[in-house]
């Protein structure tokens with residue numbers, strides 16, 4: 001049997017150490033990429049809602065879609081307070097802005113039943129356009145961040 005001399009052990013370590021270092025570097029660069037992806041989706045940057053948009057939301061939407069709203073379902077699905085207080089992640093904000101665009105294009109909000117009772121809460125054409133422009137602009141900004 002050949003006994004390993006200390007010189008042989010030394011040579012092995014000389015090869016092994018750089019090899020382990022190389023693997024570690026490769027591994028770390030991968031985890032860094034993954035981490036950056038993760039951070040990108042979990043980052044929170046509350047947005048500021050412009051005054052004119054806020055005025056429309058206050059008057060026509062917040063009654064059902066704010067922290068103070070009574071309805072459970074409407075508040076759960078859309079809460080405009082969460083856009084500005086940091087409760088929605090950036091990803092969630094983008095997704096909610098997309099939902100806003102969708103329901104406005106279909107004239108789905110405020111709900112028809114509600115409008116039968118309170119016709120003055122219907123969005124005017126200008127108001128709808130204002131909200132649509134805001135949702136689209138804000139979404140583009142957030143996607144670039």
Ligand code: HEC
Nearest residue numbers: 060061063064073074077078099100103109110111114123
């Ligand atoms: C009378 C209460 C009421 C008012 C006023 C109201 N909503 Fe809603 N909204 C609801 C309810 C209830 C739902 C849930 C509908 C469902 O899922 O069946 C909803 C759902 C939504 C959704 C869909 C959310 C999702 O994740 O699918 C959006 C977007 C929305 N509302 C935006 C608005 C906007 C914008 C306004 C103002 C122009 C508004 N709503 C006014 C009650 C209201």
